[in-house]
Amino acid sequence: MEKQEFLELFEVATKAAKSAARGDGKNSPAVSRCVDAMVRLRDAPEFLAFELVTDPKYPHIGKSHVLLMDHKNSRIQSEATLLYTLWIKYLYATGRKQSQHRDRVHNQQVVKNKIKEKLVEKEKKNKKCVEMKISTTTGDSNREKVREILHKSLSKVANEVVVVGMKERVASCDSLSVAASVESAMFERLGCFEGTQKAKYRSILFNMGDSRNPDLRRKVLLGEISGERLVTMKKEEMASYKIQMEVQKIKEKARDKEENRVKSMMMFQSDSMIMT
Incomplete structure (x- = not known):
């Protein structure tokens, strides 16, 4: 019709x-x-x-x-x-x-806007990284090498976390700026890499990159452990949880052994006194 x-x-x-x-x-x-x-x-x-x-x-x-x-x-x-x-x-x-059509159009527009926002945000982030890389250049090859190693270690975190909420937190962190911040704290507290604190430098870099120690680099990236705190941590504190437990067991075993030795000596002395 x-x-x-x-x-x-x-x-x-x-x-x-x-x-x-x-x-x-x-x-x-x-x-x-x-x-x-x-x-x-x-x-x-x-x-x-x-x-x-x-x-x-x-x-x-x-x-x-x-x-x-x-x-x-x-x-x-x-x-x-x-x-x-x-x-x-x-x-x-x-x-x-x-109404459904309007809702679909609205939802499509919302998705488009979100994608656009993410692209803009990503572009800003990339630009920021480039600017930061330029602005944080120290001019010292040793310092740049330390930052590079730290950045490489911190970049592992994104592939190590599995919890969704944690992934979002990690994704929002800038591993490059964190690496620069940590290195600056190390340089300020320990001096140059080739100085008297070279062993401390090596200890920090080793623990940050250790495949068995993802917790340490994750906490550093998320700011739970600051660069200033990391520099003052002992080797045992930086170690992975598993190694810390192993060290704890060794200490407990050594303590038990020492206690048994002392007890044995006391018993020997007591027996000697009785015999006399």
């Missing part, structure tokens, strides 16, 4: 309804024309009915329900009720579809 046919049928229905209202015949030709026109209008496509019923150019379509649904003729009244009920269903259904 085309738009023009729809409008013509509706006009036939309304004119016939008015004509039937002036007559007394329940089954007059006017009633039949009106009912037949409305029956055919029910076959109109949903999109066409929605368009014309809601189009402000045709306000009489929506307003004519008073004439048709409240008509004194029961046949016209019944058919009009069916027709307008069908159109109301179209209105709700099309409204939902349009």
